[in-house]
Structures are given as structure tokens and as C-alpha cells.
Amino acid sequence: MEPGNDPLDGTILIVDDLDFSVRLLSKWLADAGYRHVHATRDSREAATMCRDVGADCVLLDINMPHLDGFQVMEDLKAMSPGNPVPVLVLTGEDGQEVLARAFLAGAKDFISKPFTKIQVLARVHNMVETRQLHNQVRAQNLVLEDHVKERTRQLSESRLELVQRLARTAEYRDSDTGNHITRMSRYCERLAQVAGLAAEESELILNASPMHDLGKVAIPDRILRKPGRLTPEEWTVMQTHAQIGADLLSGGTSDLMRLAEVIALSHHERWDGTGYPRCIAGDEIPQPARIAAVCDVFDALTSPRPYKKAWTHEAARAEIVKGSGFHFEPRLVELFVENFADFIGIQQQLQS
Numbered sequence: 497m498e499p500g501n502d503p504l505d506g507t508i509l510i511v512d513d514l515d516f517s518v519r520l521l522s523k524w525l526a527d528a529g530y531r532h533v534h535a536t537r538d539s540r541e542a543a544t545m546c547r548d549v550g551a552d553c554v555l556l557d558i559n560m561p562h563l564d565g566f567q568v569m570e571d572l573k574a575m576s577p578g579n580p581v582p583v584l585v586l587t588g589e590d591g592q593e594v595l596a597r598a599f600l601a602g603a604k605d606f607i608s609k610p611f612t613k614i615q616v617l618a619r620v621h622n623m624v625e626t627r628q629l630h631n632q633v634r635a636q637n638l639v640l641e642d643h644v645k646e647r648t649r650q651l652s653e654s655r656l657e658l659v660q661r662l663a664r665t666a667e668y669r670d671s672d673t674g675n676h677i678t679r680m681s682r683y684c685e686r687l688a689q690v691a692g693l694a695a696e697e698s699e700l701i702l703n704a705s706p707m708h709d710l711g712k713v714a715i716p717d718r719i720l721r722k723p724g725r726l727t728p729e730e731w732t733v734m735q736t737h738a739q740i741g742a743d744l745l746s747g748g749t750s751d752l753m754r755l756a757e758v759i760a761l762s763h764h765e766r767w768d769g770t771g772y773p774r775c776i777a778g779d780e781i782p783q784p785a786r787i788a789a790v791c792d793v794f795d796a797l798t799s800p801r802p803y804k805k806a807w808t809h810e811a812a813r814a815e816i817v818k819g820s821g822f823h824f825e826p827r828l829v830e831l832f833v834e835n836f837a838d839f840i841g842i843q844q845q846l847q848s
Contacts, residue, residue: 501632504528506552506624510535511542511568512586513560521555524613525620539563543571551581552627553620558587558598569601579634582623586611659752663706665713675846676795677706682842683791684784690831690838691787701784704755708763708788711741738764739773755784763788768822778825786825790816790832793823798843809840 508530510521518535525533534549536542539560546554554572558565565585573580585598585606598606604623607615663677685702693701712720715737719730726734741760748754761773762785769777771789781789797812807815813836820829832839 501625501628503621503624503628504530505532506530506628507532507549508534508553508555508620508624509542509546509549509551510555511539511560511565512555512557513537513539514557517557517586521616524616528617530620539565539568542568543575546572546581547575553623554581554583555616555620556583556585556603558585558594566597566601569598569603573602579631582627584619584623659703659707659756663710665710676799677709679843679846680708680788680791680795681705682846683794683839684787686835686838686842687787687791687828687832688784690835691783691828693783700751700755701759701787704752704784705759705788705791707741707745707756708759708792709737709741710744710756710760711737711739713744714740735764735772738762758782759785759788761785763792765789766823767825770822781825786828790824790828793819794832794839795843809836809843 508525510518510533512518512521512535515537518537522533522535532549534545534551536545540562542554542556542563545551556565556568560568563571565587569583572583580602582604583602585603586609587594587598587606588609595606605619607619681702684705685698688698688701689695715734719726719733722730738761742757745753745757745760748757759782762776762781765771765774765776765781765785766789767778767781767786769775771781794812794816797807797815798809800806813833816824816829816832820826
């Protein structure tokens with residue numbers, strides 16, 4: 497027995513409609529040193545009383561008015577399905593059918609009437625001791641689960657922080673400034689939500705989309721930071737950042753890294769198949785990448801650059817609508833317009 501587990505400190509509940517049985521059992525238990533013995537002759541009170549006193553063992557008669565022992569056991573199981581209190585059945589019937597039914601109902605042991613003091617005390621001691629050890633292990637498991645959850649949370653936060661810092665390496669090399677990746681990821685989360693994606697999927701897109709332009713770390717400064725229009729040759733080099741980003745993120749084992757790879761590779765694909773790097777179209781483009789395409793363009797339009805001023809919200813919305821069916825998935829454009837106030841709110845909240 498572990499330190500601190502004393503069966504005599506266990507709480508016993510006696511449920512029997514016979515006054516003689518209640519008084520006899522109570523005396524035996526008290527004489528043996530049990531300090532927390534409770535009893536009721538009304539079976540209708542059994543489940544509530546068991547819960548209120550925190551019983552470690554229930555001595556339960558089978559044949560009682562109002563609710564019989566089987567019905568009481570059903571109530572006890574319903575009250576605490578994950579950790580039912582052990583029941584010691586007291587029965588004057590020793591037929592196999594009754595005993596089988598009692599065990600199926602949740603009884604842990606039984607004693608046939610008339611019972612002896614030695615029988616009762618031995619069974620109660622064993623059941624209370626087992627209950628106490630079970631509760632101790634259960635409490636330890638709950639503490640361990642809390643530790644595991646906390647450690648998992650810390651690891652998740654560390655991973656997300658690393659992802660965000662990794663994403664910013666590309667942003668610092670680009671001419672983009674301010675909170676572009678933060679705004680863009682928040683837009684992606686919101687568009688995913690209104691598109692009907694589950695909360696977990698929307699959150700995953702939120703955390704993966706900041707790495708969409710990671711491949712820009714490999715683009716020369718003379719192209720990446722050029723203030724004017726790119727030449728066809730320079731534009732060809734710039735387009736390689738999608739494949740480079742996917743290559744840098746490839747081989748990831750987590751859902752986050754795999755989704756980041758998908759978005760990095762395909763967020764410049766177009767609904768009509770004229771995008772890059774693979775020129776895929778329609779539903780061939782992964783949905784997270786289709787979502788990122790809308791959000792990335794919206795933020796690019798509404799943000800100032802060395803070579804342009806920020807577009808107004810109305811002009812940016814009109815441009816997104818103009819691209820419906822060509823650049824963007826029509827359904828996503830409809831959802832974007834229907835929830836446009838949400839995107840404006842995010843943009844204003846995270847202005848540079």
C-alpha cells in the first residue's frame with residue numbers, strides 16, 4: 497500500500513432497505529476502525545448520496561422497493577461513467593442468473609446473505625484499497641497528461657515562432673515592408689473560415705501561409721529590390737521563387753510544414769492555368785494555395801511599394817473581382833466580397 501492510502505479512511509456507503517442490516521453493517525465497519533460510514537434505506541437517494549459523500553465503496557442490496565439494486569447501479573454508472581464507484585452486492589439470492597446480471601450491471605463482488613463479519617470486512621478492505629490505488633494512479637496520470645499538454649504547447653509555440661522568423665528572412669530581403677506576412681496569413685485564415693474549412697484547417701493555413709514567399713531568399717537583390725518593372729529575363733528568375741520555396745520546405749514531417757510547401761509552390765498558380773510554376777488550373781490547384789492567391793494579391797494591392805502607391809480598398813476589391821474565373825477561384829472571390837469588411841478590419845488593425 498502506498499503512503500497515505502489507508503483503507504480505514506475510505507468512505508463507505510450502505511444502501512439497504514432493512515434497518516437491521518444497515519445497523520449491523522455500520523457497527524461492524526465502525527468497530528473495524530472505518531471513520532466514514534454512511535447509509536440510506538431509500539434506494540432513490542443512493543446515487544446522489546454516493547456523489548455527495550464521495551464514496552469509495554457501496555454495499556448494495558439487490559431486492560429493495562422503489563429502485564432495485566440493478567437500477568441503482570445503472571444510476572451510479574451514469575453519474576460517473578469514467579470512474580464508477582465499486583459496488584459490493586448484498587443478495588439473498590445465489591442463483592447464477594442473478595449474479596451474472598449483477599456483474600454485468602457493474603458489481604465488483606458479492607456476498608450472499610446471511611453474511612459474516614469476516615466476509616464483509618475482508619471484501620470491503622480489498623475494494624477500498626483497490627479504489628484508493630486506482631484513484632492515486634488516475635491522479636498521477638492526470639498530472640502527467642497536464643505535463644505532456646504543457647510541453648506540447650511549448651513545443652508548438654517554439655515551432656510557430658521558428659516558422660515566423662523563417663518567413664521574415666524572405667520579407668526582410670524583399671522590398672515589402674511592415675506586417676505583410678502577418679496580414680496575409682490573417683486574411684488566409686479568415687477566407688478559409690468563410691469557405692467552410694474546419695477550425696483546425698483554418699488555423700493550419702494561418703500558420704503555414706507566412707512561408708509562401710520563402711523562396712525569395714534565393715532571388716538576387718538586383719531583381720528582388722529593383723524599383724522599376726522587371727525585364728522578361730528578370731521576371732523568369734523571379735518566378736523561380738515558388739519552386740525554390742517548395743524545395744526548401746520539402747521533406748517536412750508535420751502537417752504544418754507539408755502545407756507550407758504546398759502553399760509556397762502553388763500560390764502563384766491561376767484558376768485558368770496561366771500561372772506558375774506548373775501551369776495547373778481549377779481544382780488541380782490545392783485549395784489552401786487558391787486561398788493564399790487571393791489574399792496575397794489583396795495585400796500587395798493595398799500596400800505601398802517603392803514603385804507604386806497603395807490602392808484603395810474599393811480599387812483592390814474591383815481588381816479581385818476582375819480576376820474571378822481567370823486568376824482566382826470564383827467561389828472564393830464571392831466569399832471575399834461578401835466578407836470584405838472583415839478583410840478591411842484586419843488590414844487596418846495591422847497597418848505598417
